[in-house]
Amino acid sequence: MNVLVAEDENDIRNLLKLHLEENGYTVFTAVDGLEALAIFRSNSINIGIFDVMMPRLDGFNLLRKIRETSQMPVIFLTARGNEMDKVLGLGLGGDDYLVKPFSMAELIARVSAQLRRNFEYSDNNQMMKSHLNVGNLYLDEDGCCLYVNGVLVELSAKEYLILQFLMKNPDKVFTKKQLYRQVWEEELYYDDNTIMVHISRLRNKLEADPRNPEYIKTIRGIGYKFQLPKVP
Structure with a gap:
């Protein structure tokens, strides 16, 4: 290396x-x-x-x-x-x-x-043969990339893993520590700021209004969840 x-x-x-x-x-x-x-x-x-x-x-x-x-x-x-x-x-x-x-x-x-x-x-990404499609979001698990309204949006490795995990577990609330364990696979160096910064970056890339997010919701005092769009 x-x-x-x-x-x-x-x-x-x-x-x-x-x-x-x-x-x-x-x-x-x-x-x-x-x-x-x-x-x-x-x-x-x-x-x-x-x-x-x-x-x-x-x-x-x-x-x-x-x-x-x-x-x-x-x-x-x-x-x-x-x-x-x-x-x-x-x-x-x-x-x-x-x-x-x-x-x-x-x-x-x-x-x-x-x-x-x-x-x-x-x-692991080389073995994935699927995609996740929610609302205007299309997460291509073969190419490890995100499309928003059909437009390619580049994600870092950590952003991709966070979004993939949340999209696969819709409407479930996760603490910052649970997200950190899932993506970083460690607890020793856990830091709230790490998750907060990555969530903020994700919202800026996929939400129409990051200050009023449609998908990645903050559950005050607990953590975050990926919310499925409401059916009219």
């Missing part, structure tokens, strides 16, 4: 490279976002580990560029404890984050978990 590490602090970058290589990964390193983007465009990268604060091109803008062509998992590293930084990173399409200082064992575990889920998701 090829890992791209973008970190401007030499000690941290070298330590990440050392531990990742000890665990069998091939590691590409960059000192800033522009160098990382060039490496990404010229190599087959399976996962990115990006510092948020970097010269020339920061981690958030690096992710924006990468998301134009790839849905590979990305883990953010940040020295900030600001909750909004975490929300912004997830909102841009990031998959996970670690606040410095962190243990290398935890980082390796998260890299492994992200890669496992990403490849299991891809393998």
Whole structure:
């Protein structure tokens, strides 16, 4: 597996490279976002580990560029404890984050978990031969894509899995923790913000009015449900 590490602090970058290589990964390193983007465009990268604060091109803008062509998992590293930084990173399409200082064992575990889920998701999708059609939504499980009113709407892997699960369980209420277990398949790093951000992104993509959603309803104090359209 090829890992791209973008970190401007030499000690941290070298330590990440050392531990990742000890665990069998091939590691590409960059000192800033522009160098990382060039490496990404010229190599087959399976996962990115990006510092948020970097010269020339920061981690958030690096992710924006990468998301134009790839849905590979990305883990953010940040020295900030600001909750909004975490929300912004997830909102841009990031998959996970670690606040410095962190243990290398935890980082390796998260890299492994992200890669496992990403490849299991891809393998499982190749075996799917069905679709889900509700209202103006058509979820193509063969192509793993969503059509809204016949128009293709691109989803990230996590968005797809959340929507697929909700559409297969209409009118059932799920807590944020239940959704997290289903899609991320873990409880150790559970965070309400992760689910909230992904639900918000989904609504922006499939709802005519995200502030008054027709399909993904918030059940106050509990969680969310996928509501079937009412029959006139």
